[in-house]
Amino acid sequence: IDDSVQNKNITLDDIFISVKTTKHYQYTRLPIILKTWFQLAKKQIWFFTDIENRQHQNQTNGHMVNTNCSASHQRKHLCCKMSVEYDHFLESGKKWFCHFDDDNYVNIPRLVVALQKYNHQEDWYLGRTSVNEPVQIYKKPTNELMFSFWFATGGAGFCISRSLALKMLPVASGGRFISICEKIRLPDDVSMGFIIEHLMKKNLTLVNEFHSHLEQMKLLPPESFREQISFSYAKAKDEWNVVDVPGFDTRYDPSRFLSLHCFLFPQFKFCPR
Numbered sequence: 001i002d003d004s005v006q007n008k009n010i011t012l013d014d015i016f017i018s019v020k021t022t023k024h025y026q027y028t029r030l031p032i033i034l035k036t037w038f039q040l041a042k043k044q045i046w047f048f049t050d051i052e053n054r055q056h057q058n059q060t061n062g063h064m065v066n067t068n069c070s071a072s073h074q075r076k077h078l079c080c081k082m083s084v085e086y087d088h089f090l091e092s093g094k095k096w097f098c099h100f101d102d103d104n105y106v107n108i109p110r111l112v113v114a115l116q117k118y119n120h121q122e123d124w125y126l127g128r129t130s131v132n133e134p135v136q137i138y139k140k141p142t143n144e145l146m147f148s149f150w151f152a153t154g155g156a157g158f159c160i161s162r163s164l165a166l167k168m169l170p171v172a173s174g175g176r177f178i179s180i181c182e183k184i185r186l187p188d189d190v191s192m193g194f195i196i197e198h199l200m201k202k203n204l205t206l207v208n209e210f211h212s213h214l215e216q217m218k219l220l221p222p223e224s225f226r227e228q229i230s231f232s233y234a235k236a237k238d239e240w241n242v243v244d245v246p247g248f249d250t251r252y253d254p255s256r257f258l259s260l261h262c263f264l265f266p267q268f269k270f271c272p273r
């Protein structure tokens, strides 16, 4: 595959963008997304949550999917959401499945351009690893290495081509993804890596423009913001791990996502001019 050949046929409408969210974040994280990058892909973004909220349903034109998965951070329930996200993608008929967390900022135009480099009719698993070594599975009790695999960290976002998603259908569709999570006892994003790398024998392709809060966000230079696909934020004790971007007061915009959005898209109504 020649990466320099751009598949200009891919447009925003070929991408199914799923955002995992939950009851606990409906009035904190979700409103930031709705105000910013959701506005750039209202028809393509779907939220996967665990609660009914009439106001959000109206604001998104019915794009809030109540997964009926429990509102908890337990592996089983997070895998439940990923499973529903994947099934909805299959149903959508779109060419690309891109998953993000609700503490991501997605640079929508850049996501589209990035996917134009790859052919959705080939098998692609694009993302960023969270650790510098693959997951290693050992046999008990001899501690013999059985196999290892890489996975794309869900907190940075990842994309899967339709071709690959269809190959996973026998093992992952219709809720079977949850069974795999339970069998291997690993989180949803790790289970995705297990299915793709170990079962499908397709390798993760590293795309460094995806970012999670496992990295230090302030190390991203503003000159590069336009080239990045995703950003994140986190608060540990009193310390915020956020993008260093000029803009609104930190009390008004602690995540810095409103400021980041105005940095990238200054024409938005809420941006200062």
Ligand code: UDP
Binding pocket: 019, 020, 021, 022, 025, 071, 072, 073, 074, 078, 081, 100, 101, 102, 103, 155
């Ligand atoms: N999340 C969820 N249910 C929960 C807790 C979290 O669906 O009970 C989602 C949350 O909305 C986010 C992702 O899981 O999209 C990661 O959550 P968080 O950022 O709180 O934790 P992290 O894994 O990044 O430490």
Ligand code: MN
Binding pocket: 101, 103, 155, 213, 234
């Ligand atoms: Mn997070």
